Every structure is written in C-alpha cells, then in structure tokens.
Amino acid sequence: MTWRPVLARHVMLRRDPVRDTDLLLMPERVVVLRGHAGSVVRLCDGRREVPEIVAALAERFPGAPVADEVPRFLSALHEEGWLR
Amino acid sequence: MTATVDPPWALLAELTHGCPLRCAYCSNPVELISRSRELTAEQWTDVFRQAADLGVVQTHLSGGEPLLRRDLARIVAAADTAGLYTQLVTSGVGLHERRLAELLEAGLRCVQLSVQHTDPQAAELIAGARVFSAKERAARLVRAAGLPLGLNVVLHRADIDAVDDLITLALAWGADRIELAHTQYYGWAARNRTALLPTRDQVERARVTVRRRREQLTGSLELVWVAPDLLDATAKPCMGGWGAVSLTVAPDGTALPCPSAATLPALDAPNVRAHRLDWIWRESKAFNAYRGETWMPDPCRGCALRTTDFGGCRCQAYALTGDASRTDPACRHAPDHHLVRALVDEAPLRNSAYAYREGGT
Numbered sequence: 001m002t003w004r005p006v007l008a009r010h011v012m013l014r015r016d017p018v019r020d021t022d023l024l025l026m027p028e029r030v031v032v033l034r035g036h037a038g039s040v041v042r043l044c045d046g047r048r049e050v051p052e053i054v055a056a057l058a059e060r061f062p063g064a065p066v067a068d069e070v071p072r073f074l075s076a077l078h079e080e081g082w083l084r
Numbered sequence: 085m086t087a088t089v090d091p092p093w094a095l096l097a098e099l100t101h102g103c104p105l106r107c108a109y110c111s112n113p114v115e116l117i118s119r120s121r122e123l124t125a126e127q128w129t130d131v132f133r134q135a136a137d138l139g140v141v142q143t144h145l146s147g148g149e150p151l152l153r154r155d156l157a158r159i160v161a162a163a164d165t166a167g168l169y170t171q172l173v174t175s176g177v178g179l180h181e182r183r184l185a186e187l188l189e190a191g192l193r194c195v196q197l198s199v200q201h202t203d204p205q206a207a208e209l210i211a212g213a214r215v216f217s218a219k220e221r222a223a224r225l226v227r228a229a230g231l232p233l234g235l236n237v238v239l240h241r242a243d244i245d246a247v248d249d250l251i252t253l254a255l256a257w258g259a260d261r262i263e264l265a266h267t268q269y270y271g272w273a274a275r276n277r278t279a280l281l282p283t284r285d286q287v288e289r290a291r292v293t294v295r296r297r298r299e300q301l302t303g304s305l306e307l308v309w310v311a312p313d314l315l316d317a318t319a320k321p322c323m324g325g326w327g328a329v330s331l332t333v334a335p336d337g338t339a340l341p342c343p344s345a346a347t348l349p350a351l352d353a354p355n356v357r358a359h360r361l362d363w364i365w366r367e368s369k370a371f372n373a374y375r376g377e378t379w380m381p382d383p384c385r386g387c388a389l390r391t392t393d394f395g396g397c398r399c400q401a402y403a404l405t406g407d408a409s410r411t412d413p414a415c416r417h418a419p420d421h422h423l424v425r426a427l428v429d430e431a432p433l434r435n436s437a438y439a440y441r442e443g444g445t
C-alpha cells in the first residue's frame with residue numbers, strides 16, 4: 001500500500017506567530033519544527049503520496065536536497081508516531 | 085529584565101477547586117476557593133486569548149474536578165478557538181459518553197486521568213471516595229473516542245508497592261502514557277506528610293521495578309518517573325524555573341508561577357480580573373520574584389546544577405523553613421537539609437491515619 005502521510009490524531013501542527021516558528025503540539029510535549037520542516041509537514045494531508053510531497057517541495061525550494069532528506073524526515077516522524 | 089523574559093508555553097487552568105474526591109495527597113490549598121468566586125466561561129475565554137497572544141500553546145484544564153463545570157464544553161471550545169492544545173485533567177468521575185462527545189466536539193485533544201491504586205478498596209481509602217469503577221469507565225470511553233490517554237499516579241507509602249500493577253493496568257486500559265509522580269507535600273498533602281512519606285526501601289524497590297518495566301516495554305506506553313525529591317536528597321527542577329515555562333490561573337483568577345505558590349504569603353499574586361496576562365507574566369513582582377538567578381542564596385549561587393534545577397522549589401523552602409528564598413531543603417547541599425532527613429527517617433516510624441477534607445462538592 002502506498003503511504004499517504006497524515007498527522008496522528010493527537011498531534012497538532014501549529015504556526016507560532018510569537019516565536020515565528022512551526023510547532024507540533026501533543027500531550028505534555030511541544031516539538032519546535034526548524035527551518036522548512038513545517039512546510040513539509042503541512043503537505044502531509046493524507047492525500048498526497050511521498051513522491052508528490054517531494055515534487056511539491058522540489059518546485060518550491062529549487063536546488064534543495066529534498067529527494068533524500070524529505071523521505072528520511074517523514075519516516076523519522078513516522079517512527080515517533082507523529083505521522084500515520 | 086523585562087525585555088529578556090521568554091514567553092510561556094503552557095497554561096494550567098484550574099477551573100474549580102470543587103471535587104468529588106478527597107485525596108489524602110491533594111496538593112490544592114487547605115482553604116479551597118469557593119465555587120461562587122470562580123471565573124466565568126467568558127472570563128476564561130479572555131484568559132485563553134491573552135495567553136495565546138503571549139505565546140502559550142498548550143493548556144491543561146484542571147481543578148479540582150473540571151467536569152463539575154457545566155460550561156466545560158464552552159471553556160474547551162474557547163481554548164481551542166484561541167489555538168491552544170487542550171488537555172483535560174480529571175478524576176474521571178462524571179465523564180459519561182455524552183459529556184465526552186460534547187468535549188470532543190468542542191476541540192478537546194487528550195485526557196489525563198488520575199488513578200489512586202489498582203485495588204478498588206485501597207483506591208477508596210486514598211481518594212476518600214469510591215471511584216475506581218468510574219475511572220475504568222472513563223478510560224474505556226476515552227480510548228473508544230480515539231483520544232490519547234495519560235494516567236497520572238501520585239506515589240506515596242500506600243501505593244508505591246503497586247507500581248508494577250499500576251503499569252500493567254495502564255497497558256490493560258490502553259493508556260499512551262503513565263506518570264508516576266511522588267507526592268508534592270503542599271496544601272492538604274502537607275497535613276498528611278507523615279502518613280504519606282514512603283520508606284527508602286519502598287522507593288528503591290519501585291525504582292528497580294520501573295527500570296525493569298521500561299526495558300520490557302516495546303514503545304507502546306511512555307513511562308514517566310517523577311523522582312521523589314525528599315528521598316533522593318535532590319532538588320527538583322520545579323516548574324522548569326520560576327516564571328520560565330508555564331503559568332497557573334487559579335479558579336478565582338489568581339495568576340501564579342506554580343500551582344502551589346498560593347501558599348506563599350508574601351507573594352502578592354496578581355489576578356487576571358485586574359491585570360493583563362502580558363503584564364502579569366513580564367512585569368508583576370510575583371512572576372519576577374524568583375525568576376533567573378539573582379535571587380539565589382548560597383550554595384545555589386555557585387553551584388553548577390543551578391541551571392538544571394533552578395535552585396529547587398520555593399514552596400518547599402517556605403513550607404519547611406518559613407523562608408521561600410532559601411535553598412530547597414530537599415537538596416543535600418542545602419543548609420536546611422537536616423529537616424528533610426529527619427522527616428524521611430521519622431515518618432515511617434509513626435503510624436498515622438489520613439486526615440480527609442470535609443465533604444465533597
């Protein structure tokens with residue numbers, strides 16, 4: 001089955017205007033998403049497959065090593081149980 | 085100092101001091117705030133908005149028993165609308181299917197359920213009320229709703245030998261997390277200190293059990309052990325530092341750097357009815373009283389651990405020495421540490437019964 005990443009139910013992605021960063025909120029925990037990590041997570045809507053997410057990001061950030069880094073980042077979030 | 089104050093992450097919203105339980109270890113004040121002085125849902129809505137503007141991203145709706153607030157769903161919705169990640173901290177009493185559905189609809193994200201013991205009778209003795217089956221039902225409903233469930237166990241002499249069973253219970257109830265936290269001897273709990281303090285042997289056995297269970301767990305359950313500061317002779321990093329990470333708003337709107345700080349008579353805590361949260365956090369005397377390191381006495385002042393434990397707990401310093409600015413007597417280096425040693429050594433020798441609060445709400 002192809003993986004269409006989506007945030008686990010207990011995880012909330014939020015823009016933090018006060019600290020000017022993206023956050024993952026969960027019980028008893030806040031994860032600060034640095035750099036463009038928030039843009040990656042925002043594309044995890046349960047409809048896009050990983051290659052589509054990579055393609056969207058490649059378009060947005062030309063020259064960035066998205067093909068390697070994004071899948072790795074997504075599986076890391078999956079490991080943590082934050083992405084389903 | 086004002087310019088360099090970092091914003092808070094979390095708000096502990098104590099919606100009511102009313103509670104159907106009468107836990108011997110309750111760290112709420114001896115004198116509870118009466119229900120007639122509670123903030124209204126409108127006032128909480130304003131507090132959440134201000135908190136979010138200040139930088140708060142998470143709120144714990146607590147008490148007392150927050151389910152006693154009939155307008156709880158409105159309060160949850162207000163927190164969610166303000167963009168706060170909302171957790172309900174409850175005894176489980178009063179959490180029926182319809183009620184939970186209403187809270188879910190309002191934007192509730194997770195539930196933390198207190199558990200007193202795995203044995204219903206022992207639990208009743210500790211909580212001063214028959215509550216075990218209500219908790220079991222609450223856990224089931226929360227899981228059925230697909231919400232994350234955390235169990236919160238306050239450890240003391242009468243339940244610490246059950247940690248193994250408590251962890252098993254957490255697995256059986258499908259919890260995501262269990263927090264085993266030693267009693268905080270403030271408020272009502274201070275009255276029962278002699279009856280509650282565990283022995284050193286009990287703590288060591290529990291520690292070994294937790295270590296063993298943690299190795300066996302395959303990642304489904306997060307197991308948190310909050311150390312017994314008095315028995316470990318180690319100051320706890322209280323609140324992640326005074327006025328550093330989170331703030332508490334008591335049922336009547338009193339804003340506090342820590343839930344127990346209401347016990348500090350000289351604090352002159354500000355109230356959200358009279359001041360903006362931003363001012364309270366950044367400017368008020370109460371929130372600056374023990375912020376940073378300038379207030380620290382010796383030996384904290386020159387100690388390498390001061391950036392890790394922030395000199396320990398002010399409420400404990402006050403409770404044991406009458407002076408909130410002394411080094412936390414829990415710390416082995418504290419000039420007042422002999423007070424703690426005496427408490428820990430003597431408590432188990434005395435056989436005392438619990439004092440319970442009168443009535444429930």
Ligand code: SF4
Nearest residue numbers: 103105106107110148
């Ligand atoms: S559940 Fe127990 S500890 Fe919590 S407020 Fe009620 S009496 Fe106090």
Ligand code: SF4
Nearest residue numbers: 319384387389390415
């Ligand atoms: S002396 Fe102060 S800073 Fe050092 S460990 Fe003790 S409480 Fe912490």
